Amino acid sequence: MDNTEKYLDEVCSCIRSRSVHSNIRDELLSHITEIIENGIESGLSPEEAERQALVRMGDPREIGLKLDQKHRPRTEWPLLAAAAVIAVIGIAASIVANDGVYLAKTGFILTGLVLMVGIMFVNLMWLRRFALPVYLIFSAVAVIFDYHWWAWSARAMFGVAFMPGFIQLTPVLFMGLLFRRERFTALQTAGLCVLMALPTVNACLGGIMSSAVLIGLSYIFIFAVLSVKGNKTARVLLPVSVCLLGLQVTCAYMISPHIQDRISAFLTGGQSDPRAAGWLTAQLTALIKNARLIGPVSGGVPEMFSNLMSEYVLAGVLGRYGWLPTAVLLLTVAVLLWRLFAAAAKVKDPCGFALAFSASAVLAMKFIINILINFNLFPVVGIGLPIVGGGGSDCIVSFILIGTVLSVCRRRDLPPDSGPVRALGMTFWRKTADK
């Protein structure tokens, strides 16, 4: 069987993605073995049977090169380009705003870009294996970071906060939990519901309603799509996530008076309290009414919107430059979101799709909520336009989300679970079978 081994080695030497080698070897070996066995049965010597089998298989290099084409990592260039364009807009906005933090902002954007590209080269499918510990550690870190003084001092020093930003990654981590098993018992499903509620409860306790609402809305969107795709657990979790969001909003409404004010301001177009809670809403209404097609709004841009680093970067662009540049910015965002979902849709592995889709959904939700706020179509919550108008942690989280999509899409033609995971010089696990 030496020649068979040599044959398989030659096929694999042409295939650059090592993770598919063991699967392909096994498959070709089983084929060659059957031909040899049939040959021996019909009276050939083992050597002659092997020789004939390898001739029947064909040129190993040709097959290897063809298989390499089918199993190479894919780079989503359009998505990378769209992310780069948004990054440039973000840097430009902070320079134009000229409020002294553009260096820090540029630093965050560049760090985010590096992280994004770094994540692209990491196989994220191990999340499914280590979903529970990763999720629990992440939730614990969220608690510690929110309630400990040193977290606040770190925030002051580096401008990076865990809670409002990084907690937005939980829906993506949750997908790892969701795909740990094919079926969950009733008790396990109940456990999943508790785990799902954990970070949002945490966010509510920490007073970070905006992230809680963002996560809640994202979960509803994600589970709705997964349900349509036939995921049974998602069908159970969809109504639970709707209830969870309802609960969050009710709690927030009852606990925080300023949220009541904001919601009444939103419902009355700012008229309920035009000098305080409704002030922003009233200013936005006036801005939208008076903005020109191109050029600054007559009467000057209200102070609140002149700063291009705030949640109101869109209103700022509208006030400073007019509708046309605003439309261009919105179009760029639309292209980015389109590329995100288009990339996620190409992933056939259900867990990979859920990871890519959930990352896209969270980012899309951030963009959409902020855009709606800027046009007075959503109550005021603290969610900035990702990358362009957000803070440091928001920026990094947004790039991590894009990196997640890039990473999953990169491996969409590779088997999700095959091949060993090597880390710290050890091989952790190896799964050779698809099912």
Place this chain on the structure above:
Amino acid sequence: MKINKELVKGSTSILILSLLEREDMYGYQLAQRLALLSGSVFELKEGTLYPMLHGLENEGAVEAYWVDGEAGRRRRYYRITPAGRTLLAEKKKEWQVYSGAVNKVIGFSKGALCNGQY
């Protein structure tokens, strides 16, 4: 009769999908069946089936699963997906139009020549 390699190449995926439409099969079985049903007209190198199968798998037209057989033998079976069935229906239609057109042209020129029109 030996068929031109290029001619076979374009139509292999329709052949694979048609065979898988009837039942799930593994590579060796597929190669045997292909040779049997076509009367050995499509004598392609059996190894070249795999790039095609994996390509169809990437497109979502087929999905694969391993089955452990007797004597420690493992076989990777391929199953056609709903998307694969749609693709096959399209390809069949395409093939009908194409082969119909080729037949027409061949038949037409033959007939025309016989009638002495050209």
